[in-house]
Amino acid sequence: MEVVLAEKYGFCAGVRVADKLVRRAAGQGLTGAILGQVVHNESVESEMARLGFPTVDTLEDARAHEGRIVFSAHGVAPSVREGARALGLATIDTTCKFVTDIHKEIARSLADGFFIAILGQRDHREVVGYTKDLQPGTFGIFYRLEEVAAFDWTGITRVKIVFQTTINAETFAPHVEEIRSRTGEVRIADTICYATKENQDALKVLCADPTIDAIVVIGGKASKNTKELARIAEQWKPTYLIGTVAELPVESLRGLSKIGISAGASTPDYDVEAVVKRIEAL
């Protein structure tokens, strides 16, 4: 069985940096705790725990881990940083540069009198980081188009649209038009991450290849950009979304001749390599 890897897949630059920073700290003999998954991937989470950096849910939990906390690539709200300082925790900040730029963009836009319209998922850690400390009434979060239509835009005359880094711009173009039709001045901060887009574009190339029978997308269950890859692939080919090689649907793949592979921005190379080897052995 032939395997074709997407030209671009897996770890993005931000996640590579996060991974490296934690590994470097572990290499120096340090231990600590990671506030929420360092990336949305179960294999990476287990590997980090093995290195002495388990995942915890609260800052207080970090006290039991040498009093050191790691902020993930998704970033955190300023109040979380202050909370860590107040508890006397040492920090390792792996916030992706793109996410930091968006925090700055939001702060600047609010100071300039804009209402912030975040196009993204309310429960995504990145979005939680952007909005946790904002005053109610200064921002809105919109994922479904109906949410834009149902929102009360009365009195909002200047809007800055900010995208969660990992969403698909095409899907949200109607949201932008809907906001334009309901308010006055609308400006767009182009904050979609190129890494996610590159993975999506490379996957579309595989999907357009008529010789490929099915697509396997590898990534963590909580990784929204991985799910987005699977959603794109499903429109073209039979698609299997798996966390690791253990979930590979071997029986469904038997008899096929060519399989395309992509992986989310938080999927480590070793998970991809294991899947490739297993399929090639079929």
Ligand code: SF4
């Ligand atoms: S997907 Fe993009 S924004 Fe998110 S961590 Fe990776 S490089 Fe940064």
